[in-house]
Amino acid sequence: MRLVATFSILFLLTGNAVAIAETSPHKHGKHVMTPAMRKQHKTMSDIGRHWADAKRHLSNGNLDQMRTATEAMLKAANNVPEFKLHRNADKQEEFQKECNLFKNDLERLKEAIDKRDVDLMKSVSKSVDEACNRCHSRFR
Numbered sequence: 001m002r003l004v005a006t007f008s009i010l011f012l013l014t015g016n017a018v019a020i021a022e023t024s025p026h027k028h029g030k031h032v033m034t035p036a037m038r039k040q041h042k043t044m045s046d047i048g049r050h051w052a053d054a055k056r057h058l059s060n061g062n063l064d065q066m067r068t069a070t071e072a073m074l075k076a077a078n079n080v081p082e083f084k085l086h087r088n089a090d091k092q093e094e095f096q097k098e099c100n101l102f103k104n105d106l107e108r109l110k111e112a113i114d115k116r117d118v119d120l121m122k123s124v125s126k127s128v129d130e131a132c133n134r135c136h137s138r139f140r
């Protein structure tokens with residue numbers, strides 16, 4: 001009986017913690033987590049996951065899988081232009097330029113994959129990494 005009571009209490013506490021987390025301000029208390037913000041976080045998480053896959057596939061020589069991961073990144077990147085900036089919100093035009101550079105790099109990467117040009121893939125991959133870092137340092 002004591003075990004059932006303990007699990008019941010843990011279940012209730014866990015449920016309350018989740019409910020509080022869903023309504024709490026975003027980390028650092030800078031903004032409230034809205035549905036649009038959740039979409040932004042999911043988009044960036046998807047891009048990051050696909051990018052990790054693409055780089056792993058490049059190092060393993062799995063170019064077809066790398067192309068699939070790159071295409072998935074491009075698809076996810078279509079959500080980026082509608083992001084609401086919380087840091088440097090007055091620089092939306094600059095953000096759009098960075099987004100376009102990023103998407104152009106991904107298109108160049110797809111072309112390099114199609115050509116099976118590993119040296120070019122490595123070079124463009126470095127450019128994609130730099131685009132991510134540059135954008136994150138300004139707008140994240």
